[in-house]
Amino acid sequence: MLRTEEDLLREFIETSLQPIPQSRFRRLPSKGFDGLLLPESYVQGVLGINRSKMLLEGVGIETISEIVLREHLIFEGWFDSVKDKVKGWLKDNPVTNAVDAVKELGDKGKATIVALTSIVNSGGDAIGTVVSGAKNLLSKNVTSISKSIETITKAVKNLAGRMTNAKAKAFVEKMASGMANFKSKLVSKIQDAIGAGGWKGMFSILAVYLGTDAVRSKIETLSTKIAGAIGGDKKKMKSLGASLLADIASEQLEDDDDDEEEQPPEIEGEDGEAVEGVSQLKKAAFKLVLGFLKKIITVAGGEAVEQLAGPVGYIKKLGEIFSKIAGGTAWVCEKILGAISRAQFKPLGSPSGGAT
Numbered sequence: 506m507l508r509t510e511e512d513l514l515r516e517f518i519e520t521s522l523q524p525i526p527q528s529r530f531r532r533l534p535s536k537g538f539d540g541l542l543l544p545e546s547y548v549q550g551v552l553g554i555n556r557s558k559m560l561l562e563g564v565g566i567e568t569i570s571e572i573v574l575r576e577h578l579i580f581e582g583w584f585d586s587v588k589d590k591v592k593g594w595l596k597d598n599p600v601t602n603a604v605d606a607v608k609e610l611g612d613k614g615k616a617t618i619v620a621l622t623s624i625v626n627s628g629g630d631a632i633g634t635v636v637s638g639a640k641n642l643l644s645k646n647v648t649s650i651s652k653s654i655e656t657i658t659k660a661v662k663n664l665a666g667r668m669t670n671a672k673a674k675a676f677v678e679k680m681a682s683g684m685a686n687f688k689s690k691l692v693s694k695i696q697d698a699i700g701a702g703g704w705k706g707m708f709s710i711l712a713v714y715l716g717t718d719a720v721r722s723k724i725e726t727l728s729t730k731i732a733g734a735i736g737g738d739k740k741k742m743k744s745l746g747a748s749l750l751a752d753i754a755s756e757q758l759e760d761d762d763d764d765e766e767e768q769p770p771e772i773e774g775e776d777g778e779a780v781e782g783v784s785q786l787k788k789a790a791f792k793l794v795l796g797f798l799k800k801i802i803t804v805a806g807g808e809a810v811e812q813l814a815g816p817v818g819y820i821k822k823l824g825e826i827f828s829k830i831a832g833g834t835a836w837v838c839e840k841i842l843g844a845i846s847r848a849q850f851k852p853l854g855s856p857s858g859g860a861t
Contacts, residue, residue: 550629553703
């Protein structure tokens with residue numbers, strides 16, 4: 506008799522929810538190992554895979570098992586080298602939160618690694634606490650960044666009202682209209698970057714949060730300076746725009762792929778100077794925010810997390826990226842410890858929500 510989709514789902518869930526003893530798991534060879542044997546709390550909470558949803562979407566059980574196994578092996582490899590380090594650092598003094606890790610180790614770099622590794626080892630609840638906290642901080646940064654861009658946008662609109670050349674006026678009005686969509690563009694990019702679940706999603710969200718935090722403080726100061734220039738002498742805008750773009754160039758940021766703006770028209774007189782200047786100022790602001798976030802997402806967001814050498818490599822890479830714009834590794838650790846401070850975790854080596 507043919508089994509219905511409901512029968513398949515029930516059988517799938519019953520299989521996936523069966524616990525697997527640690528000793529038995531250690532004896533299982535990786536080749537031919539059925540990914541469905543891993544417990545659901547680990548697969549969904551730590552690996553970030555919703556097997557039931559995949560089954561309902563028509564993905565075959567064998568394919569799901571292969572996906573789960575692949576993600577499990579990536580997870581095991583990513584944390585394999587650091588677990589012994591963490592145990593050695595803590596010795597017989599286990600910690601259960603980031604604050605205690607700092608007190609026990611007296612080193613924020615080691616404390617960050619201990620906390621991140623222990624959080625992931627504790628399972629989905631601890632990961633979820635970090636994700637929730639980081640998203641809240643991320644949201645506040647997005648709001649702040651958007652307000653800074655709104656300050657510049659308002660100045661651009663006012664500039665358009667001062668233009669006497671019709672062509673210049675039309676160009677600047679069009680620029681202001683496009684800038685009004687900045688927040689939705691920023692949110693869209695962030696959502697694409699933090700779409701993963703489980704441990705990779707947690708590390709991606711932390712990286713993007715750090716990115717928004719770094720550019721927030723920069724753009725807050727820069728927006729006031731840019732708005733002031735736009736509202737002042739038209740001739741000075743061009744020199745300021747060129748200067749800001751030169752400063753930002755040292756960060757080696759790429760232009761935003763979606764920010765394809767037409768070149769300013771060639772216009773004689775002060776309005777021509779103003780058009781070229783405001784175009785450069787707007788480009789400097791957008792490149793600082795969107796270009797830097799693109800850089801973060803490329804190397805430490807989404808699937809890019811897999812390419813980093815565990816939590817040590819993750820922190821090292823972020824330290825390199827933020828060395829100029831924020832404060833390097835020390836700044837990265839400080840910010841991460843603050844973002845994960847609410848999470849409680851089980852000491853490494855105790856029964857956890859994971860499979861290891």
